[in-house]
Amino acid sequence: MAAIAPSILSADFARLGEHVREVEAAGADRVHVDVMDGHFVPNLSMGAVVVKGLRPATRLPLEVHLMVTDPDKFLDGFVKAGADSLIVHLEVLPDPRPMLKHIRGTLGKKAGLAFNPDLPVSRVEPYLADIDLALCMTVFPGFGGQAYIPASNDRIRELRGLVNRINPACEIEVDGGIDATTIGAAAGAGANVFVAGTAVFGAKEGPAAATRHLRELAARAAGGGA
Numbered sequence: 001m002a003a004i005a006p007s008i009l010s011a012d013f014a015r016l017g018e019h020v021r022e023v024e025a026a027g028a029d030r031v032h033v034d035v036m037d038g039h040f041v042p043n044l045s046m047g048a049v050v051v052k053g054l055r056p057a058t059r060l061p062l063e064v065h066l067m068v069t070d071p072d073k074f075l076d077g078f079v080k081a082g083a084d085s086l087i088v089h090l091e092v093l094p095d096p097r098p099m100l101k102h103i104r105g106t107l108g109k110k111a112g113l114a115f116n117p118d119l120p121v122s123r124v125e126p127y128l129a130d131i132d133l134a135l136c137m138t139v140f141p142g143f144g145g146q147a148y149i150p151a152s153n154d155r156i157r158e159l160r161g162l163v164n165r166i167n168p169a170c171e172i173e174v175d176g177g178i179d180a181t182t183i184g185a186a187a188g189a190g191a192n193v194f195v196a197g198t199a200v201f202g203a204k205e206g207p208a209a210a211t212r213h214l215r216e217l218a219a220r221a222a223g224g225g226a
């Protein structure tokens, strides 16, 4: 089933709780929190204090996308703040297995592995058995509002083949430039979790209507109900 994960990076931070309650009521499945350290990516965003503030505002799972050079320093803090899943980048981890084990075992949370558009999909294969979610970046990380990279469709298809063979329970999440014009192709290629920032919180029709619309489009492209 398709899941929509609105990214609060594009929300109005003065009205964050309100925005999140609005997308929750509209059927969003989880909330995506983009953490940037100004080092792994050329931008700064938010830390665990934002997760702590959001935790009482919603019952939705909070997933934390750690675009940081040293995720090890921050995992426990995000869990204490109320995170439900932690997504780390393969680019910064020579061997991600110990960290994935720590997240799933010691911390008891879902573990995701993210990778950039220029990393061969085959590099993720050895770790698919150890994760709950593979995050295929469909833009280079660092900023919201970028255009979806069309070559992502073939990468998602390749990842879907590997996931089906190795760990069919693993979710395939796409992140970056997901909107009404791109979500269908991503879903058709095999993605089942869709991060959307600008297309939700920047939508003319408002975040609730945008969430419902994206959900419908993803479900239709995947050939299932909403």
Ligand SMILES: O=C(CO)[C@H](O)[C@H](O)COP(=O)(O)O
Binding pocket: 007, 009, 010, 032, 034, 065, 067, 139, 140, 141, 142, 143, 144, 145, 146, 175, 176, 177, 178, 195, 196, 197, 198, 199
């Ligand atoms: O990880 C991210 C950026 O690095 C964001 O999750 C992503 O860009 C969402 O924003 P948009 O939907 O506006 O592209």
Ligand SMILES: [Co+2]
Binding pocket: 007, 032, 033, 034, 065, 175, 195
């Ligand atoms: Co993200």
